Amino acid sequence: MLKYIIATIILSLPFISKTICHAQELLPFRQDSLWGFRDQAGETKIVPQYKYITKFSGKYAIVSNGRLLGAIDKDNTLIIPIQHDYLANLGTDDFLFGDKSKYFGEYIMGVIHKDNTVIIPKAYSYISKTNGLYTVTKNLDSVISKNSMDDLRSVKKLYGLIANDGKTIIPCKYGYLQWVNDKLLILTKDDKWQHQALFNRKGKQLTGFEYKVIGDFKERVAKVRIEDKYGFIYPNGNLAIPVKFQYCEDFIGGYAIIREGNNWGAIDKRGNIVIKPNTDYKSVVQHLKNKYGRMQVIEEPKVDI
Numbered sequence: 001m002l003k004y005i006i007a008t009i010i011l012s013l014p015f016i017s018k019t020i021c022h023a024q025e026l027l028p029f030r031q032d033s034l035w036g037f038r039d040q041a042g043e044t045k046i047v048p049q050y051k052y053i054t055k056f057s058g059k060y061a062i063v064s065n066g067r068l069l070g071a072i073d074k075d076n077t078l079i080i081p082i083q084h085d086y087l088a089n090l091g092t093d094d095f096l097f098g099d100k101s102k103y104f105g106e107y108i109m110g111v112i113h114k115d116n117t118v119i120i121p122k123a124y125s126y127i128s129k130t131n132g133l134y135t136v137t138k139n140l141d142s143v144i145s146k147n148s149m150d151d152l153r154s155v156k157k158l159y160g161l162i163a164n165d166g167k168t169i170i171p172c173k174y175g176y177l178q179w180v181n182d183k184l185l186i187l188t189k190d191d192k193w194q195h196q197a198l199f200n201r202k203g204k205q206l207t208g209f210e211y212k213v214i215g216d217f218k219e220r221v222a223k224v225r226i227e228d229k230y231g232f233i234y235p236n237g238n239l240a241i242p243v244k245f246q247y248c249e250d251f252i253g254g255y256a257i258i259r260e261g262n263n264w265g266a267i268d269k270r271g272n273i274v275i276k277p278n279t280d281y282k283s284v285v286q287h288l289k290n291k292y293g294r295m296q297v298i299e300e301p302k303v304d305i
Contacts (some may be wrong), residue, residue, distance in 0.1 A: 026061075026074060028053050037061070037074075046076045060089045060114075071095060071114075079114050090129060098122055106139075111166070119166040125157070131182045133201065134162040138172050159187070161203065169203040180222070184235060186214050198237050206237025218250040221269070232256075232271075241271035253294040257284055 026037040026045055036048035037056075051066035060071045060079060070082030071089065080087060086098035086107040098109035099122060110122035111134065120127065125139040140156040160172030170177075175188040182201070188209075189195035195209040207214075213225035214233070221232040221240045231243030232251075247259040248267070255266050258277055264284045265277030274292075275284055288294035 026056055028055060035063075045074070046072070057089050058091060059093075060095075062087055062089065080112065080116065094119065096127055101125070119164070120162055124172070130179055131201065132164065133169065134164075135177055136160050136162055136172050161185075161201075169201070170199065180214070180216060184217070198233070207233065215250065218252075219254070219269070221251060223248060223250055230258075240269075241267065253288075253292065255288055255292060255294050257281070257288075 026039060028035055029038050029044075029048070031048040033051070034048035035050045035053040036044060037046040037053075038044045050063040052064040054062040056074065059073055063070055063072055063082065065082050068082050069084050069087040070078055071080035071087060073079055080095060080097070084097045085100045086096065086109065088096045090096060090111070093114040095112050095114070096109055097112045098107035100106075101108050106125065108122050109124050109127050110118060111120040111127060112118050120134060120136070123138070124136040126137040128135050136159070138158045138160075140158060146152070157175075158172050159174050159177035160168065161170040161177065163169055170187065175190040176186075176193070178186045180186060180198075184206075185199050185201065186196050187199055189197075194212055196211045196214050197209045198206040198211075198214055200206060210226050211224050212227070213223065213230075215223035217235060221234060224231055224233050224243060226243045228246070229243045230245045230248045231239065232241040232248075234240045245258045245267075246261065249257045251269065254269055255274065257264060257266050259265075260277035263277045264275075264279060264281045265273060266275040266284055266288055268274050275287055
């Protein structure tokens with residue numbers, strides 16, 4: 001079990017630049033049943049004393065007494081005491097730390113600083129860092145049946161967002177969280193993607209949860225869907241083009257292709273019809289190219305209406 005944890009941590013640690021590696025890298029080595037570190041010249045820098053170790057990731061390495069995990073620096077100073085079931089460096093002076101949960105291979109996690117100040121208490125099933133903020137996840141287990149080996153359960157995941165100082169930006173109560181870019185993210189009310197809303201990284205809700213689809217922002221607008229109709233919104237959440245089309249593609253070169261029934265047309269950034277939806281897809285693409293210089297691969301999309 002512990003070997004599996006160590007292997008997982010090693011694979012998840014960030015790579016150190018080649019320059020730093022050549023100048024400062026300490027290499028793990030084993031003597032009898034214990035591990036230590038030596039430099040590239042073969043000189044022992046940390047005598048073998050640990051049951052398991054990882055390579056150094058930047059300034060720190062994870063070490064184990066065979067049962068629990070801690071962290072050391074390159075002087076073999078114990079930065080994080082060997083007392084955690086789970087420990088992984090985040091590439092900074094912060095670490096994920098956690099205890100085993102009821103279920104095999106799962107942990108209750110938090111974030112701790114190198115000075116052992118707890119930034120995020122151990123309360124989450126998973127924590128990741130994206131765009132400088134922590135995405136936190138909680139598992140809500142519903143046991144369906146029990147047997148001698150394990151529980152058969154249904155797991156509902158809830159998501160939230162926490163700042164570097166541990167302050168909650170978005171409560172951990174949403175069905176899913178997905179970053180659109182480094183400033184905007186989509187949250188859902190459930191795990192079926194039927195109710196999506198746009199938020200900014202400060203936690204401000206920019207739209208309601210009426211959208212089935214919120215696409216990527218292209219040319220400063222994103223395609224959205226309400227029920228069976230499509231339109232576009234701005235990054236501030238305001239409506240750019242009314243949600244009234246049977247289908248629409250993203251904007252390219254200032255124009256977006258739309259569909260009404262089995263026919264295709266096109267609109268400009270103001271939502272004005274520049275090609276009436278009364279022709280085939282390839283003709284619209286060719287017309288936009290000839291008249292407006294809009295370039296696009298001529299391939300009719302598969303539309304799920």
